[in-house]
Amino acid sequence: xxxxxxxxxxxxxxxxxxxxxxxxxxxxxxxxxxxxxxxxxxxxxxxxxxxxxxxxxxxxxxxxxxxxxxxxxxxxxxxxxxxxxxxxxxxxxxxxxxxxxxxxxxxxxxxxxxxxxxxxxxxxxxxxxxxxxxxxxxxxxxxxxxxxxxxxxxxxxxxxxxxxxxxxxxxxxxxxxxxxxxxxxxxxxxxxxxxxxxxxxxxxxxxxxxxxxxxxxxxxxxxxxxxxxxxxxxxxxxxxxxxxxxxxxxxxxxxxxxxxxxxxxxxxxxxxxxxxxxxxxxxxxxxxxxxxxxxxxxxxxxxxxxxxxxxxxxxxxxxxxxxxxxxxxxxxxxxxxxxxxxxxxxxxxxxxxxxxxxxxxxxxxxxxxxxxxxxxx
Numbered sequence: 001x002x003x004x005x006x007x008x009x010x011x012x013x014x015x016x017x018x019x020x021x022x023x024x025x026x027x028x029x030x031x032x033x034x035x036x037x038x039x040x041x042x043x044x045x046x047x048x049x050x051x052x053x054x055x056x057x058x059x060x061x062x063x064x065x066x067x068x069x070x071x072x073x074x075x076x077x078x079x080x081x082x083x084x085x086x087x088x089x090x091x092x093x094x095x096x097x098x099x100x101x102x103x104x105x106x107x108x109x110x111x112x113x114x115x116x117x118x119x120x121x122x123x124x125x126x127x128x129x130x131x132x133x134x135x136x137x138x139x140x141x142x143x144x145x146x147x148x149x150x151x152x153x154x155x156x157x158x159x160x161x162x163x164x165x166x167x168x169x170x171x172x173x174x175x176x177x178x179x180x181x182x183x184x185x186x187x188x189x190x191x192x193x194x195x196x197x198x199x200x201x202x203x204x205x206x207x208x209x210x211x212x213x214x215x216x217x218x219x220x221x222x223x224x225x226x227x228x229x230x231x232x233x234x235x236x237x238x239x240x241x242x243x244x245x246x247x248x249x250x251x252x253x254x255x256x257x258x259x260x261x262x263x264x265x266x267x268x269x270x271x272x273x274x275x276x277x278x279x280x281x282x283x284x285x286x287x288x289x290x291x292x293x294x295x296x297x298x299x300x301x302x303x304x305x306x307x308x309x310x311x312x313x314x315x316x317x318x319x320x321x322x323x324x325x326x327x328x329x330x331x332x333x334x335x336x337x338x339x340x341x342x343x344x345x346x347x348x349x350x351x352x353x354x355x356x357x358x359x360x361x362x363x364x365x366x367x368x369x370x371x372x373x374x375x376x377x
Contacts, residue, residue: 025316025328027051028075029127029169034328035075036313042066046073046097046104048081049328049336051318056328058336061097061104072122074148077129080107082148084122084134087111092120092134094147094154110153112136112145122147123167126174127220133177137163142179144199158199166190168218170244178204180214190215190227207231207250217281218244219268224276224298226265239263241298243276255303256296261287263294264315271321280343282325284315293317295325295343309339 027034031051038047038060045062061081072084080098087093094109114120114136123133123144131149135142142164146155166180170192177193181201190205190213205213211231216239218225223244230237232252240252256263262285269280276298283294285305291314296303308314311331318326325341 024073025313026074026125027316027318027328028077028129029125030077030129031318032077033075033079034316035073035081037067037069037071037073039066044069044071046071046081046083048075048079048097048099050079051326051328051338056336056338059099061099063097063104063106074122074125074132076125076132076148082122082132084120084147086120090115094134096148109148112147112154120145123177124169127169127172128174131174133157135164135167135179137165139163142181144177144193144195157195158193160191160193160199160201166214166216168215170218170220172220178215178218188212188214205229210234212237217265217268219270219272219276219279220244221270222268222272222274222276222279224268224272224279224281226268226281239265241276251298253296253298253301255301256283258285258287261285266315267317267319267325269319269321269323280319280323280325282317282319286314291315293325293327293341295341304343306341306343309337311337312339 025034025036034049034051036047037044039045044067045060046067048059048061050057070086074082076082080096083095083097085093090113091111092114093111096107098105112120118136118138120134120136123135126132132147134145134147136145142160143156144158146157162181162183164179164181168178170176170178175196177195178190179193180188181191182188187210192202192204194200205215207213207229208231211229213229216226216228225242225244227240227242227250228237229240232238238252239256240250242250264284265281266284267282272279278297278299281296283296285292285294291308293306293308294303295306309327309329311329313328316328323343325343327339327341329337329339
């Protein structure tokens, strides 16, 4: 199950111009737990949600003093919540919080220095549910840290040349990580980083030589990739889709382009093994009047637009393998809710026959991925 992505608070020049800032609600890769900062004003505390039971419920995890608004959270598959705090403007400390009867337990893991202009951000939950990674972005290099799940506290695992943003897992083991990298003043290109080979970097997206090509979401089951690029219209980003390991070009459906709203994918239906065209994709639609939900499949020429539940934690949600979209929400009456949306069925299957709009295919076959079947597409 794919949850909302965690976006790096990069400088404006590196930020995905079409993406919305996250709502601060992060879901584990298996969809069992989530975490957010709850409370109001200066009285913020960590709140863990359990999502895989008959009904969702929340457990507050307060400590002796409130959390800062910039505190980053990452739930783990065992129900603990990783907390990353910025201290003295340069140190980042890491702790695991967990309920212990009426109190909150805290296991301190250590700290990572991010001096000067560097900043540190937690990467999305690892597919293994055990490890947690952080990315420290400097002017010329990006350092990847294992901050939970190691043997001796935070461990440096890789150093990548360039300034990186994003962060998308490409497999089910937590080995292959995609990052959006900018070298100097050049364009942004998604690359694959092999964490088991010392951070070996290989090209992942290269639509045109000068285009900004970012990876937003990936589904390891089907190989479906959701991409944002300005290749079709230089200076204007478009949403597109491709297939991991395929030689077919990226496609940019017109139905995903709205003149008066930003469209950002946040979840892909799991379990569609080697069937990327049939995967349902959930999209967050942001306009002047608010936020609502879009649903789309690559095999379709249209995007369904649906009202979100009141109190939706915008940009967060997950699919079941059966195709039900579950959206978390919180209101005064229901402080911990999970709404299920059934997506209207297609009247009939549609075969996508758009002409390719890019100069070259995605060189995904160059990424050192293993244990995959024949490439789809």
